[in-house]
Amino acid sequence: MCHMNKLEQNTEAFKRLLIIMDELRAKCPWDKSQTLESLRYLTIEETYELSDAILDKDMDGIGKELGDLMLHIVFYAKIGSENGSFDMGDVLNGICGKLVRRHPHIYSDVVVQNSDDVKNNWEKIKMEEGQASVLSGVPLSLPAMVKAHRIQEKVRGAGFDWENKEQVWEKVEEEIREFRHEELNGGSPEKLEDEFGDVLFSLVNYARFIDVNPEDALERTNRKFIRRFKYIEQEALRTGKTLREMTLTELDVYWNQAKAME
Numbered sequence: 001m002c003h004m005n006k007l008e009q010n011t012e013a014f015k016r017l018l019i020i021m022d023e024l025r026a027k028c029p030w031d032k033s034q035t036l037e038s039l040r041y042l043t044i045e046e047t048y049e050l051s052d053a054i055l056d057k058d059m060d061g062i063g064k065e066l067g068d069l070m071l072h073i074v075f076y077a078k079i080g081s082e083n084g085s086f087d088m089g090d091v092l093n094g095i096c097g098k099l100v101r102r103h104p105h106i107y108s109d110v111v112v113q114n115s116d117d118v119k120n121n122w123e124k125i126k127m128e129e130g131q132a133s134v135l136s137g138v139p140l141s142l143p144a145m146v147k148a149h150r151i152q153e154k155v156r157g158a159g160f161d162w163e164n165k166e167q168v169w170e171k172v173e174e175e176i177r178e179f180r181h182e183e184l185n186g187g188s189p190e191k192l193e194d195e196f197g198d199v200l201f202s203l204v205n206y207a208r209f210i211d212v213n214p215e216d217a218l219e220r221t222n223r224k225f226i227r228r229f230k231y232i233e234q235e236a237l238r239t240g241k242t243l244r245e246m247t248l249t250e251l252d253v254y255w256n257q258a259k260a261m262e
Contacts, residue, residue: 017070017071017074018074018088021071021074021075021078022078025078025082031075034075034079035079036076036079039072039075039076039079042072043069043072046065046068046069046072047069049065049068050062050065050066050068050069053065055216055219055223073091074088077090077091101125101129102121102122102125102126103118104121104125105117105118105121119153119157120157122157123154123157123158124157127158134154134155134157134158135151135154135155137154138150138151138154143215145200145204145214145215145218146215148200148201148204148205148214149204149207149208149213149214149215152204152205152208153208156208162205162209164209165206165209165210168202168205168206168209169206171202171205171206172199172202172203172205172206174202175195175198175199175201175202176199178195178198179192179195179196179198179199182195224262227258227262228255228258228259231254231257231258231261232251232254232255232258235254235257236254
């Protein structure tokens with residue numbers, strides 16, 4: 001008996017999921033009651049769980065979370081097929097067609113030199129497909145830092161960008177000066193928020209120029225702070241004190257101990 005190759009195995013596994021989805025939708029009270037809207041917040045939660053697993057470098061966890069997300073994709077396609085809007089075939093053929101169109105350096109005779117050329121061509125093709133704005137593809141509900149990064153990547157693809165990182169750093173310093181001027185001169189809360197936003201936006205831009213993902217960088221710092229703060233809490237508990245009872249000098253000693261342990 002001939003053994004299936006990996007592609008055949010994967011195809012069979014995907015087919016099995018589609019069959020299970022059909023059965024659950026027909027027989028399970030919970031699955032039968034779901035709608036596109038009811039699944040939406042669950043999908044967002046699953047995406048964040050995948051993000052956590054990636055940051056933890058938990059390969060088993062990543063595999064499991066991808067399975068959960070795949071279930072959601074199949075679920076949405078099943079609901080779409082029930083009301084005649086789209087089915088799994090439409091979803092898959094749609095993304096296949098998009099990938100072929102937007103990779104002319106693979107499926108046509110376009111020549112690229114590097115990944116930047118690929119991204120720039122991608123944005124040009126999107127505009128040729130009728131997209132109203134380069135920024136149309138940036139979801140309004142994205143977290144602000146992620147959105148800022150995506151906005152800057154998008155406009156770069158359209159040729160709207162700084163020439164070098166020194167120019168961007170000058171912009172960072174300019175925005176910091178403007179923020180400090182407003183702060184020291186009694187600027188309104190709205191004006192301070194506006195200027196502080198400009199500082200953050202310029203820092204995100206600089207991060208892009210030095211190939212640092214600002215969201216990943218901030219999350220790394222968040223986790224680092226959590227580790228160190230939990231160490232202080234543990235040491236305070238060990239000595240029978242609360243954090244409020246400890247002096248700043250004592251807290252600083254434990255903070256430095258936590259740093260040294262890393």
